Amino acid sequence: MTLTINEENRDTVLVVSVSGRLDGVTSKTLDTHIGARIAGGSDRIVLNLSGVDYISSFGLRLVLVAAKKLNGPGRRFVVCGLKDNVRQVFSVSGFLSILTLTDTVDEAASAASS
Amino acid sequence: MTLTINEENRDTVLVVSVSGRLDGVTSKTLDTHIGARIAGGSDRIVLNLSGVDYISSFGLRLVLVAAKKLNGPGRRFVVCGLKDNVRQVFSVSGFLSILTLTDTVDEAASAASS
Amino acid sequence: MDFAEIEARSTIEEIDRIVAFIDAWCEAQALSDELRFKLHLVAEEFSMNAIMHGYRDREDGWIHIRLVAKPDALSLIFQDEAPLFDPLVEAATPDVTASVEERQVGGLGVHLVKEMTRFVGYRRDGQRNVLTADFDR
Amino acid sequence: MDFAEIEARSTIEEIDRIVAFIDAWCEAQALSDELRFKLHLVAEEFSMNAIMHGYRDREDGWIHIRLVAKPDALSLIFQDEAPLFDPLVEAATPDVTASVEERQVGGLGVHLVKEMTRFVGYRRDGQRNVLTADFDR
Numbered sequence: 001m002t003l004t005i006n007e008e009n010r011d012t013v014l015v016v017s018v019s020g021r022l023d024g025v026t027s028k029t030l031d032t033h034i035g036a037r038i039a040g041g042s043d044r045i046v047l048n049l050s051g052v053d054y055i056s057s058f059g060l061r062l063v064l065v066a067a068k069k070l071n072g073p074g075r076r077f078v079v080c081g082l083k084d085n086v087r088q089v090f091s092v093s094g095f096l097s098i099l100t101l102t103d104t105v106d107e108a109a110s111a112a113s114s
Numbered sequence: 115m116t117l118t119i120n121e122e123n124r125d126t127v128l129v130v131s132v133s134g135r136l137d138g139v140t141s142k143t144l145d146t147h148i149g150a151r152i153a154g155g156s157d158r159i160v161l162n163l164s165g166v167d168y169i170s171s172f173g174l175r176l177v178l179v180a181a182k183k184l185n186g187p188g189r190r191f192v193v194c195g196l197k198d199n200v201r202q203v204f205s206v207s208g209f210l211s212i213l214t215l216t217d218t219v220d221e222a223a224s225a226a227s228s
Numbered sequence: 229m230d231f232a233e234i235e236a237r238s239t240i241e242e243i244d245r246i247v248a249f250i251d252a253w254c255e256a257q258a259l260s261d262e263l264r265f266k267l268h269l270v271a272e273e274f275s276m277n278a279i280m281h282g283y284r285d286r287e288d289g290w291i292h293i294r295l296v297a298k299p300d301a302l303s304l305i306f307q308d309e310a311p312l313f314d315p316l317v318e319a320a321t322p323d324v325t326a327s328v329e330e331r332q333v334g335g336l337g338v339h340l341v342k343e344m345t346r347f348v349g350y351r352r353d354g355q356r357n358v359l360t361a362d363f364d365r
Numbered sequence: 366m367d368f369a370e371i372e373a374r375s376t377i378e379e380i381d382r383i384v385a386f387i388d389a390w391c392e393a394q395a396l397s398d399e400l401r402f403k404l405h406l407v408a409e410e411f412s413m414n415a416i417m418h419g420y421r422d423r424e425d426g427w428i429h430i431r432l433v434a435k436p437d438a439l440s441l442i443f444q445d446e447a448p449l450f451d452p453l454v455e456a457a458t459p460d461v462t463a464s465v466e467e468r469q470v471g472g473l474g475v476h477l478v479k480e481m482t483r484f485v486g487y488r489r490d491g492q493r494n495v496l497t498a499d500f501d502r
């Protein structure tokens with residue numbers, strides 16, 4: 001398995017792009033990574049999942065944890081680039097209606113900087 | 115920055131290949147990942163650093179933590195593929211003499227399976 | 229009727245082998261990406277629950293997965309020898325409409341399994357928990 | 366004499382900006398990979414110590430880094446306004462010969478800085494900690 005975490009600062013927004021499988025182990029890894037970024041002061045984060053083909057309940061957990069941490073004034077958490085199977089998992093879990101979601105990274109970055 | 119964690123099982127050995135910078139944040143991320151693998155039962159691990167151009171004291175910390183966890187009967191931790199700058203950091207910290215190190219992944223995997 | 233099976237121990241380390249096993253079978257059966265995705269998901273949720281909750285800290289527990297292809301359906305049969313637990317009855321149903329603040333973290337595994345299958349059933353068979361998941365082809 | 370400077374706040378988030386700042390300067394000065402590596406290392410160790418230990422939970426602390434190129438040397442001057450702390454005297458010297466079992470985790474940052482520089486000095490300047498690191502070109 002390969003997990004890649006790529007980060008790019010776009011003004012005040014940190015774009016975290018992930019590729020690979022978000023399973024029980026890698027989700028915990030990514031959770032730690034994003035948790036460290038938030039603790040380190042990144043309060044506007046885009047999570048780009050366009051490279052993620054697989055997500056289980058562990059992946060949903062990390063997404064919800066990040067959304068909770070970044071819920072509040074001056075904080076933003078936007079998820080983008082869901083592939084069909086990932087979108088279905090978000091959909092049946094009710095995540096499509098409670099999270100801010102966009103198709104592209106550009107849309108996500110502008111939503112997160114607003 | 116980009117952190118890539120690639121894993122491959124070679125018989126009883128898990129080869130974890132890392133690319134990117136091992137700084138204060140990414141070292142914690144990788145520490146969590148390897149910690150989850152060890153907790154999950156992987157007790158023979160090769161850490162391939164051939165894709166790592168930069169390591170700070172935080173990277174050394176994670177390497178030592180993994181070496182401590184995998185120190186004992188039936189357990190193996192082998193590090194391979196150090197680039198020059200990374201090797202110098204290992205050298206001045208005394209890590210070259212206390213860790214099992216090899217040049218190639220193949221050598222590391224066979225050292226770890228013995 | 230085509231089928232394949234794998235036995236594993238109750239450690240997270242075994243998940244990679246299970247993933248490779250499912251991939252190989254999906255390849256051989258020429259299944260769609262969607263079905264492959266669902267098989268991976270259900271296998272992971274069942275396996276991780278058995279490892280983390282069923283066997284808890286035991287690493288020598290036994291896990292068994294069988295995949296069966298029928299003309300119009302697929303089945304995944306999961307077995308373990310952990311203490312009796314029927315997740316379909318016991319696991320709380322998550323409130324999938326709650327807002328981010330209100331929403332509980334966790335408890336989505338069994339829910340996802342129910343959503344991703346046509347049918348999912350539990351039975352206790354002697355010392356074994358047996359979970360069966362059926363998918364439309 | 367060529368120089369460049371950057372001001373940052375005492376958050377880990379700022380490390381990326383510092384990294385980019387050093388990269389740009391090394392590029393402009395056409396420095397070797399080895400020198401670039403050392404500048405990154407020393408800047409990260411100083412900055413992380415100021416953020417984590419000096420300013421502790423304060424995110425609005427002030428950090429300043431100046432890079433200076435002389436014909437035969439480079440200097441990195443690091444300043445913060447955290448409480449007085451001389452790492453060159455106060456930080457314990459790690460036992461780099463201890464075995465894996467005996468070896469303490471941590472405490473290598475200041476040691477690496479000493480090893481990677483020709484000279485490193487500390488002084489208190491009013492409310493400021495000033496660390497100077499010199500490198501051979």
Ligand SMILES: Nc1ncnc2c1ncn2[C@@H]1O[C@H](COP(=O)(O)OP(=O)(O)O)[C@@H](O)[C@H]1O
Binds near residue numbers: 277282315
């Ligand atoms: N095999 C099992 N044995 C014992 N308890 C289980 C088992 N599977 C699930 N559970 C319990 O049911 C709960 C819900 O499971 P699940 O829906 O998979 O969500 P999660 O594991 O993320 O909490 C778990 O938290 C656990 O308490």
Ligand SMILES: Nc1ncnc2c1ncn2[C@@H]1O[C@H](COP(=O)(O)OP(=O)(O)O)[C@@H](O)[C@H]1O
Binds near residue numbers: 415455456457476
């Ligand atoms: N700026 C600082 N202010 C206060 N204490 C510091 C500072 N820098 C370092 N220290 C102390 O010195 C110790 C050694 O630092 P260092 O060698 O960088 O290793 P590490 O940070 O990994 O423990 C730290 O653990 C900390 O207690």
